[in-house]
Amino acid sequence: MSNEYANPRNCQQCGAQIALQESFCGSCGAPYNQSSLMERTRLVSPKTNGNGVEMVRAEKIVKRFGSLTVLYGIDLSVKRGQVVVIIGPSGSGKTTLLRCINHLEKIDDGRIYIEGQLIGYREQNGRLVEDSEANIARIRAQIGFVFQRFNLFPHMTALENVIEAPIHVLHQSRAAVTERAMVLLDKVGLVEKAHVYPHKLSGGQQQRVAIARALAMNPKLMLFDEATSALDPELVGEVLKVMRQLAEEGMTMVVVTHEMGFAREVADHVIFMDKAVIVEQGSPEQIFDNPENERTRIFLGTIL
């Protein structure tokens, strides 16, 4: 297990180790300043090398719901450390594309690779067969997914939501996971809500817990499915702030959003989708300032 989050807690006065639950140093009695630890702790472990390596690669994805084609020949490439933002009108297939990346949706044709590894399928005599649940779960555990409707576990407190998967999927020790979870909750500004049940939290707070829950698995890649669309307008900012920080720390992200300001500011690469295909893609400046395609122009005209 990587210990980048769980820095040892040492007294700032005398350097002695301080137990997790203590707020005063046992040997010299100096108060322990939480925030200084938090400021030193990043949400994401730093990616010193390997930037530019292909993290997600989708080839000619086709997805149909019955007779309706939702994705038609989508190609996508996301490099490590990159933030790719997908925009487009409702029903254009952007959410479905995101859900295909961690195989929440099966695909009808094409291939998706995560770090060069096929997800959801394996090749057998030149044909694709659906992979075993265990293999799919193993890859999913490395991909964080943030839902539009949060989908927090309502029967668990915020903290329990965060520690659930690291304990039961990665089999990490409860003490270590709890310590790291508290750091993550503090980072998203909710450490005082750790023992509160989701229905007592606002939408923005729930979504931030959901982000902390995904980050607790130490993912290589984060997928955001309209993470702010279900929020009251005044709560959008707090969630975007966390996402922006993640991006700054070098997390690889694929973000489906309607927040054009966020897309322009944070994205390395913007994809505009309409009617099951990628209409136009490029740098944020290119898409927002000089869209070449008529459909992109119309969409941005109505939304901006």
Place this chain on the structure above:
Amino acid sequence: MFRWDVVWHFLFQDPNLLFLNAAWVTLWLSVVSQTCGVILGLFLALMRTSRFPVLSWFARGYIWFFRGSPLLVQVLLLWDGLPKIFPSLLLPDFACILVAFSLNEGAYMSEIIRAAITSVDAGQMEAAKSLGMRYPLAMRRIVLPQAARVIVPPLGNEFNNMLKTTSIASVIGLQELTGSAEIYGSQAFVIFELLIVATFYYLVLTTLWGYIQSWIENRLDPDRLTTKIDLGDKKSFTERLVGFGGSRTGGTLVSGR
């Protein structure tokens, strides 16, 4: 002539505690059958919702048979019919009853549990999967605890029914409440008197269960949790009485929003 003294005797003055023992038989038959039924029902519900057609169709067929034929007939088939075809299947009377009741109850419970599982938001399973959980873990840790809240009221109904359905065991001569009334009553021509005694005990059992059920439902009520948090450390009367519980345990089964 109706003999009230016999009723009085068997209710309050019986040195052999005949009907208290019979009530005990009724109670444990019900508890064991219901427990087995719930476990069986859980597996049937999981099979019924399985993506493997063989499992799903087996569960459908099972439920179709056990809900579609009378329990009395199932008991008699198991007790008398099957041993005629397969002599090695000659079970003791108690075992016959327990097996038949459990198999029958499993069919009903499976439909209740399936409905409860379906009622849990699909997003919960997706969230669990996105965290790398596999189906059994996601079911056990995420979906079933939430389904439990929906299961409890109809489960209470089923158990209430089960307490009275055990009277069918009298048909093959078991001395639970109804059986005892018939057997001892017919010896002394006081069947109706003893049936009144049996009725009294049935009412005691179902009434007690009614209180237990509302206590359980109350514990699983999310609004109760909300007030609990606001009240801080104050303990409720039931918690003091039973000696455990608190907002932490009280909340584990609470549904959201």
